[in-house]
Amino acid sequence: MGEVVLACEGLKKRYGGLWVLKGIDFEIEKGQTKVIIGPSGSGKSTFLRLMGLLEPPTEGKIYFEGKDVYGSGLDLNMIRAKIGFVFQEPSLFRHLTALGNVKLGPKVVLKMKDDEAERKALEALKTVRLEEWSHHYPAQLSGGQQQRVGIARALAMDPDIILFDEPTASLDIELTWEVIDVMKDLARRGVTMLVVTHELGFAKEVADEILFMDDGRIIESGPPEELLKNPKTPRAREFLRRLIGGV
Amino acid sequence: MFTLENFLFLLQGVPNTLAISFLSFALGFALGIPTAIVKQFSPYGLGYVADAYISIMRGIPVLVIMLLFHFGMAGIIPMFKSAFLSATFALGLRSGAFQSQIFRGAINSVGRQQMMAATSLGMNRWQAFRYVILPQAFIVALPGLGSEIALLIKDSSYAFVLGVLELTKYSDIVRKATRSFLYPYLIAAILYILITFPVANYLDRLGSRLKTKYGLR
Numbered sequence: 001m002g003e004v005v006l007a008c009e010g011l012k013k014r015y016g017g018l019w020v021l022k023g024i025d026f027e028i029e030k031g032q033t034k035v036i037i038g039p040s041g042s043g044k045s046t047f048l049r050l051m052g053l054l055e056p057p058t059e060g061k062i063y064f065e066g067k068d069v070y071g072s073g074l075d076l077n078m079i080r081a082k083i084g085f086v087f088q089e090p091s092l093f094r095h096l097t098a099l100g101n102v103k104l105g106p107k108v109v110l111k112m113k114d115d116e117a118e119r120k121a122l123e124a125l126k127t128v129r130l131e132e133w134s135h136h137y138p139a140q141l142s143g144g145q146q147q148r149v150g151i152a153r154a155l156a157m158d159p160d161i162i163l164f165d166e167p168t169a170s171l172d173i174e175l176t177w178e179v180i181d182v183m184k185d186l187a188r189r190g191v192t193m194l195v196v197t198h199e200l201g202f203a204k205e206v207a208d209e210i211l212f213m214d215d216g217r218i219i220e221s222g223p224p225e226e227l228l229k230n231p232k233t234p235r236a237r238e239f240l241r242r243l244i245g246g247v
Numbered sequence: 248m249f250t251l252e253n254f255l256f257l258l259q260g261v262p263n264t265l266a267i268s269f270l271s272f273a274l275g276f277a278l279g280i281p282t283a284i285v286k287q288f289s290p291y292g293l294g295y296v297a298d299a300y301i302s303i304m305r306g307i308p309v310l311v312i313m314l315l316f317h318f319g320m321a322g323i324i325p326m327f328k329s330a331f332l333s334a335t336f337a338l339g340l341r342s343g344a345f346q347s348q349i350f351r352g353a354i355n356s357v358g359r360q361q362m363m364a365a366t367s368l369g370m371n372r373w374q375a376f377r378y379v380i381l382p383q384a385f386i387v388a389l390p391g392l393g394s395e396i397a398l399l400i401k402d403s404s405y406a407f408v409l410g411v412l413e414l415t416k417y418s419d420i421v422r423k424a425t426r427s428f429l430y431p432y433l434i435a436a437i438l439y440i441l442i443t444f445p446v447a448n449y450l451d452r453l454g455s456r457l458k459t460k461y462g463l464r
Contacts, residue, residue: 052367054363054366054367077366077369077370077371078369079369080366080367080368080369081368081369082369083367084367085364085367087360087363087364087367089360090360091360091361091363091364092364093361093364093365093378093379093383094361094383094461094462094463095382095383095386095461095463104368104378104379105368105369105370108368108370108374108378109368109369109370109374137460137461137462138461138462139459139460139461139462153368154367157368157369
């Protein structure tokens with residue numbers, strides 16, 4: 001058994017009168033890749049934002065490397081710095097170049113010297129194969145390139161885990177591939193990843209486990225070959241039939 | 248008769264007009280950004296102080312503030328014995344309130360997603376604001392700041408009432424001396440346009456150019 005990086009217990013979230021998450025138990029170990037699938041509105045993105053400490057839960061506990069994140073007076077920002085997050089929406093800092101985007105976290109949060117942060121940033125941009133684009137502004141990059149810079153921005157912080165919230169949902173198919181390729185690379189290199197995506201090819205190839213979410217709960221989970229071929233719950237069966245059939 | 252000599256004489260008012268406008272703009276900038284930040288974060292519940300400041304400045308005619316400073320408060324605050332400083336501070340204080348509103352709108356236009364991205368890197372609210380939100384907000388604010396400078400250049404003419412030797416005062420002197428009622432004011436009007444237009448227009452263009460470059464709305 002590897003070391004558990006991120007976990008939660010009885011996680012619930014309510015917006016107004018609406019329970020979006022209805023009790024989730026989850027854990028991910030160092031080096032694992034887990035993929036979350038499920039219909040829209042099932043709470044996937046909310047779950048990810050909670051695990052990224054971008055929103056507090058209504059009930060339940062989140063553990064980062066065994067420590068109760070909200071229960072022990074920890075500095076949340078220091079933990080956030082260790083949890084990378086790649087968003088679905090364009091989220092690059094628009095006034096900074098690709099390099100500036102990737103370098104800002106190491107400089108401001110990790111207090112690295114400028115040249116040290118720059119070296120770190122260039123290394124991360126190389127990992128996502130964008131070192132030649134480092135001096136371009138987000139508006140001059142394609143959607144796929146922007147997402148890769150977003151991945152590099154997370155990587156440059158040396159995170160213990162990276163969360164991906166449907167990183168290819170708003171991209172054309174070819175741009176999707178270039179992002180997915182980079183993510184596969186990371187998974188093979190042992191980066192711990194929790195990914196919301198409907199790219200089943202990615203899930204099949206690199207996921208250790210797929211979680212199927214519906215109506216604010218994880219209703220089924222298992223290794224990809226099992227869950228994708230033989231879903232046990234009717235909801236997962238129906239969802240996968242539609243997803244693969246494209247109907 | 249209005250002569251070239253009269254025109255050159257009238258031009259001597261321009262430096263003071265520029266000085267009042269740009270100094271009051273600088274003062275307004277120095278007040279506007281902190282006010283916008285206080286309104287945004289309301290540290291120690293101080294948001295209401297910013298609100299009060301803005302409401303007061305929005306509610307009093309700037310000429311009344313000038314008169315109040317120069318004639319009413321010179322005894323308490325010696326600086327206000329100077330008509331020039333009274334005018335500059337009155338305009339600057341009002342501009343601080345207006346500029347804070349310009350910055351507030353600009354800050355809100357930058358959007359939650361940018362704040363969220365900064366938070367995900369582990370930045371605290373202040374760091375996110377300083378390195379991510381404010382630089383973008385400043386670009387968005389440029390056209391608004393251009394209008395504010397134009398407003399200050401025009402309203403610097405109120406300083407005439409306090410006896411400051413600026414453009415309007417000079418045109419009035421020329422009017423009295425030459426008994427020409429049309430030309431002194433007409434020339435002043437044209438000069439005001441010649442001063443305001445390039446400044447405001449430059450900030451407008453700079454704003455749209457940078458917005459396009461950075462893909463800002």
